Amino acid sequence: MADVTALTFLALCLPLAGALVAPVVIRIFGANGAWLLAIAPLLAFLHFLRFIPKIARGEVVTGGYAWVPSFNLSFSWLLDGLSLAFALLITGIGTLIVLYAGGYLKAHKDQGRFFSFIFLFMGAMLGVVVSDSFLMLFIFWELTSITSFLLIGFDHERAAARRAALQALVVTGGGGLCLLAGLLLLWNVTGVARMSELMGFGDLVRESPAYLAVLILVLGGAFTKSAQFPFHFWLPNAMEAPTPVSAYLHSATMVKAGVYLLMRLNPIMGATTAWEILLPFFGGLTLVVGAAFAIGQTDLKLKLAYSTVSSLGLLVMLIGFGSEHAVAAAALYLVAHCLFKGALFMVAGIIDHETGTRDITRLGGLMRAMPLTWIIAVAAALSMAGLPPFFGFLAKEEIYTALVGGDVRALTFTAITVFGNALMFAVAFAVGLKPFLGRPLETPKHPHEAPVLLWLGPAVLAALGLFAAVFSNFTHAVLSSPIAAAIRQTPADIDISLALHPGLPLVLSALTILLGIGLYWQLAPARSAMAGFLSAAGRGPDHGFDLAISGLVRFAGRLMRVLQPGRLQIYVTCTFLAVAAILLIPPVVYGELPRPPAWPADVGLHEWAVLLIAAFGLAAVLVARDRLTAIVSLGIQGFAVAIIFLLFGAPDLAFTQFMVETLSVVILALVMTRLRLSPGDRRPLAHGLFDGALALACGLGFTLLLMRATQAPFNDALTLFFNTYSKSIAHGANVVNVIIVDFRGTDTLGEIAVVAVTGLAILALIRIRAGSERKLAANDPALEAEGR
Structure with a gap:
């Protein structure tokens, strides 16, 4: 067990080690260094792969190390079906992304820095999904926001990249603070600070008066991270990042962190009226909004980004339903989406890299020049569209099985899902098929097939989407069923396969396909209609974010002009007012004034x-x-x-x-x-009286404090300690010297350093002043004569 714990800790640290060595490896080996760097996530992937048999049997693996034992804080991890699946996706897709980035950013001057950032993010995301302790979860949660900020703003010379990075940091970082408050409330309600211990407190949490507050705070963290409406706008803007970032952070990993959190807390906070209203409502709204916006885009990455928003909404909606089939559908779609969306993002990057454009209206006939890329794109698009024989088909069938019903709620969300899936069908083939068909169009670069580093990643993901569906029994046994079991905390047995099963779900699938084909056939009019709708609707949340930030900056500026007007007199006055209040108010309020001292008779x-x-x-x-x-x-x-x-x-x-x-x-x-201040005090009488009263108040406050301190019983514990050990430990008879030099040696060194730094600062100010005077004198002969 100790070996497993040590190896797991090492696997979690491998991405961080990769971040340290990446710049050196790239400097030495260039783009080929990607093959060496990919070893780190590959080893972590192989380590987590070893846990599949144990997790498939329904076991849970925990471990970790005591961090701050006195506060019951630990660096601990939890591996069950859900966290193991995410760990495998993060490290497995991460390995492919490292290779892909080696080809995509070949010869880029900052390629080493990019790999450091991507490895840091990989380590942070791994920490999120395996964290058992609340504190560890929050720390890694915020690290994902910080590292994604670095990755989105990688091309920091462009204003759009800087804005997108700041927007993502503000939105997801603010959500992280909400999550922290929610976790603290959960800790307060249950008394436990670990996910593994929290699972037995579901009834207590749901019946607590603080449940609604906890739910809203947790949803704030999850909705911002997973781009749910109205926080969806940051994810498409994050497409300013290089394509490897888009393929990794914003399709397969980071944006799933909120979904992971909701899945993890489903046994604790699910099955309530609030849960079953809020999650389906916002998830369904996000599904439709994201898919509709995707139709209106011409940029390949933006189409995929908005469809990712839509897919995340679908996952949140399914979690909100919480039934056995809904959880199974969420588990299937989670895996399917990671495979096909990661592949399609990388395909979009290949097209951009080899043609010089991502504009769908300028692309066509690439099938002859890029046949391998075309095959990969079609395979991924088929899975995204929910067509056999790919894993996306199984997910879509299970989704419809979960949603069908006779009540108004079921009918409403079924209709929403059919419409959203039809839109995503059209988007899938707009990205994966349309650029390759028709007559070749003129592009900025002559198109040709991509090198192996670029097509290897999407080819593997597309092939896995096919393999997972064809061998569905194996996939369910080792991946899908353990995920569903972890979400519901009850055994699960998913058995859906490629075999046709007549019924309403199959009818809904056929309807989705027909609608999708119609939308794809009329893609240009649909895009124009969506553009017209957006123009008529006016500015949305993205513009609202700019207004909010602008307003915040203006408010901060006005507040600063009030609190920091640049006048030392105001700062000093405020400081002494606070000192006087602190010294005088508590003794009066709490009755701690000292006794009047007796005047000594023998002065x-x-x-x-x-x-x-x-x-x-x-x-x-x-x-x-x-x-x-x-x-x-x-x-x-x-x-x-x-x-x-x-x-x-x-x-x-x-x-x-x-x-x-x-x-x-x-x-x-x-x-x-x-x-060169004025020689006298020019203050008006009123100012002088106020300053004098303030000085008397501060003096009186210190006097009362010292009198109260001297009247308290004397504790001679330190005196006895120093008298006892000064000679025996420090070998000094002068107790004061021993205290200063030995017992408080570091403190004394710090005091000396402060005095030295202060002296240097004063010397620097004097020299700056003298230099300024010499320059003024050199420019003004009259001043020079006066100086002489």
């Missing part, structure tokens, strides 16, 4: 002399006519305190006080002379 003459010196210094500060005199007079207070230390047997403390006061006076005097 010596020398002590009266010290007090008179302090009073003289205070009077000198108040009546000083210029700032330099006030600063020098202020030092008298510190010297008086130093004398008190000296009289009461603390010469080292007195020496420190003398040094601090001397340096303070010298530095302040030096700064004041350099700043």
Whole structure:
């Protein structure tokens, strides 16, 4: 068991190791380095592959390491049918994407940086799907947002890429904060902080008064990550990223993170009225909106991006239904979508790479120039369209089996699904077939077949879509059924196959195909109609995001001008107001004022002399006519305190006080002379009275605090410790020196560093000021003469 835990930890760290070595490997081997880098995700894939027999038997694998035991925090993982399937998809498709990126970005100056980012994302996504602890889940969840920001904005010299990256980060990062709040509420309700332990608290969560709040917060995290309406706009904009990013993050992995979360929490939060209303409603709406927008696009990647939005809506809708067939359909469609959409995205990248355009209106007749790519595209399109003998057909049949029913709700969502699937049918063949048929059109580059690094990935995914359907019994046994069992937390046995099974689902499939063919046949008019509708509908959520960010920036600017007006007097006043409030309000409110001190009866003459010196210094500060005199007079207070230390047997403390006061006076005097401030205090009487009252309030507050502290019982634990161990451990008889040098050596070093840095900063300011004066004098002979 220990070996399995260590190997699993190593498998989770392999992508992170790949991120470290990627720039060096690419620098040495160039594009061929992709073959070496692909070894890391391949080894992780092979490791997770070993768990299939155990997971297929219904077992669960857990492990990890204690992170902060005192807070019950651990780096722990959970492998069941759901998390194992995602881990296999992430590492398996990740291996193909690494190879694909090696060919797609060949000779790119930042190829090494790209591979580092893609490996970092791979590690973050792996962490999300295998996390058992809430904290680990949240950390990796946010890491996916950060790494996707880096990948989307990879071409950072383009404004569109920077905007898309920022938009994705803001939307998904905000959703991550909602998820954190939801997980904390779950922790508060159940008292557990691990997914494996949470599974037994479903009834408690559903009956809790906090259930609705938890649900809304969790949906906020899931809907933003999986691009559900109205947060769908960030995903198509993320197509500004290079095609390998689109194929990996935004079809096969990251955008499925929200779906994964909903599947994982289905046993805990599902089967409630709110769950069964919100998820089908937003999922169905996203399905139709995404598919309709996909029809209206001419860019291949944008068509696929909007169809991904639609597919994610379909998955969320199925999870909301939650029935046995609905969960089975979600499991099947999850796998099918990863296979065909990853392949089609890579095909779109091949077309763009080899022809120089992704505009569907400028593409045609590529079948002769790119026959292998055409075969791959058609295979992936057949699966996306839900046609046999591909895995997408099994998923579509199971979807209709799950949705059919006699009530209004079932009829409504069945109609929505048929319409959405028909739209996706048309999109599938618009991408996978239309660019290859007809007469060849002139393109920016002469089209030709792609190199092996480009076609290998989509070919493998398309072939897997065929293999999974033909050998459906094997696929269900090792993948589909374990996924469904993990989602429902009950044994599942999916048995759908390519064999025709007459019934209403088959009729609905035929209807979908007929509608899809009609839409494909009338693709250009449908695209024009959609463009006209969007134009009439006006600006949508994407523009709303820009308005929100613009408004936030303006609000922040106005708030900054109020809180940070650039006047030191305001900053200092606010600081001392806060200090006075903190020192005076709590003792008054909570009755913690100190007892009035008794005046000592035996005050010596020398002590009266010290007090008179302090009073003289205070009077000198108040009546000083210029700032330099006030600063020098202020030092008298510190010297008086130093004398008190000296009289009461603390010469080292007195020496420190003398040094601090001397340096303070010298530095302040030096700064004041350099700043060329007005020699006197020009404040109006009202300002002077306010500042004086504020100074008295702060002084009174510190006085009361010190009096209250001295009246508390003295705890001599530290005194006894230092007296006991100073000689035996640090070998020093002077306890104070031992504390400073040994017990608090690091703290003392830090204090020395602070003083040194402060001195350097002051020296730099003085030199900058002197340099500016010399330049002014050089430009103005009158100033130079005045200086002399």
